[in-house]
Amino acid sequence: MTHHAPIEVTPIGVVETAFADPSQAPAQAAENYAERGTLVVFDRFADGLDGLTAGRHIWLVSWLHAQDDDAMDSLHCVPRGGQRPTGVFSTRSPVRPNRIGMSLVRIVSIDGNRVEFEGVDLANGTPVLDIKPWVRGIDTAPG
Template identity: 50%
Template structure:
């Protein structure tokens, strides 16, 4: 009989370290737009730490990429609720599960922003579409793919 792979527990630690950080004009999360795709007029950039700079090779202006970030500027109180009142539902007070929303207030503070590359120079990726605060740690950058990131048309 084959042995089952080890499965994580709720208290497992997943090691991660940033590859760089975001530079924007926003100092607090409440000042930033709710989604990058709603703010392509805003510009920012990612500064990669030197060892990770070669990873930018092949990216080009006009491409879209996903920035996976650590939403470092959240309080513990903002990250703990598993039921929230989604944006636009404030008057009703109706709640839903946090995983059914795009709220940045989550147990794991992982952010996902779809941005458009404006330019790439050395260890800096300049982009349009800002929904992050200045200094946000970047965990990864992944290219947007219309074949992988868009559901099939028959869905």
């Protein structure tokens, strides 16, 4: 078995939301489309927003920076609404070996390097690693 060296990533921006702590935020963006947040893309990455438009859904791939370090080692958790522990990879729990999060949000507006969106499930200051467009037919399971 080969173990890989640590991977370095560079955030492209951070989110501004009303949630100071992740425990205050909803578990999924779809549960909170009434709430708006802002992605502030760092200037060196702002040109990458070209082609995105209001009304479009995007995935925010984030680094869940505010999770408890001790909990990151656990490979089991009780999923929301569940009764017993199950493997973390069968859940959407934010407490994972790697702190990668995904939020499906809807763009409200874009002004320079600021993307206002609906569907807040991230704490204020959460670093965003990437933006991926949601694409009908690709992001929907076949059948």
